[in-house]
Amino acid sequence: MLVDRATGHLSQISLPNFDPTYSATSWYRDYISYCGLSEDGKTVYAIVAQVGRRKPILKKSVGEVKDDGKAAYECSTPTWQRQPVRVSFQSQEGQKLTFTVRGHAVDVVDDTAEEEGTE
Template sequence: MSRTVGIFLFLIGVMHAEAAAKPHVISFGKSTAVKWLTGANEENAVELKVRALYVDARLKEYTLGLPHDITDRLFVVRRAYRLNDTLPEDKAPQWRWQRGGWLLVDRSTGHIAQVALPEFDPYYSAVTWYRDYAAYCGMAGEGKTPYVLVAQLGRRKPIVKKSLATGKTEGLPDSLCAAPRWQRPGRVTFEADGASLSFDVRGQTAGPVVAEAGEEEDSD
């Protein structure tokens, strides 16, 4: 009897081990065009391309744009979601698509987590990724002070956070500043307030690039 129980427990352990070792399948669905309402009175309809994100053939999230590989195991992708826009007097449900933040996906475990980017605004911020760094313009404080920021995955505080003189959004998406530009090995350039700001990012630190030094490098 004890031998039978031992064999049974052994088989259970083998099955659990096989289940734990089974790789997860991460896949995206077909791109679907949806309308995203923008502007102060939501008077402008912008077309977004939305794709479903599946883990083991199960729908987990909706996404926008192309994913960015952090490593061969991890990638980030922009999230999209439907917001309930139904009023109490509406007879039928009303739903509207919205842009969300960013998702971190682990291909090995199938785990999906939301990325916390400091001062990120889903409407006004345009993010450019490089390695595990995200560069963008965001807003903070009661007065909604605009900043240029560089954040690193896994860190709560941004590596770069510099305030801008003005924050002319004009009510348009991604209008705090143009999408930042990255250069190897770790230089990022922001175009905001009619000026260019560059920073050299090294590990968990960063420093501004002096204009004269940049001009000398260009002339070499």
């Protein structure tokens, strides 16, 4: 549910591929990020969606669901950075994926290049 603070109007929002088992959401302004599950239940996706848009601005496959029902890529709650606007998805094993959000587009950030530049 989305609440308009000025009017008190409630509206339902659609979160593509949202699954409470694999999805821990994180908000930044009108963007929401989470790990979602495919309709067939076999693939885990990193998803960034914008309120008011029908399709997510990012939907990247990050792993498969194993036969035992556990995801190969179980991510924690995504984290947001403000300048520049970035979202990071981190798996339980420590693998990190970072994306830069620019309006309705998303770019992949190479963390290894940034780490080498800061040394």
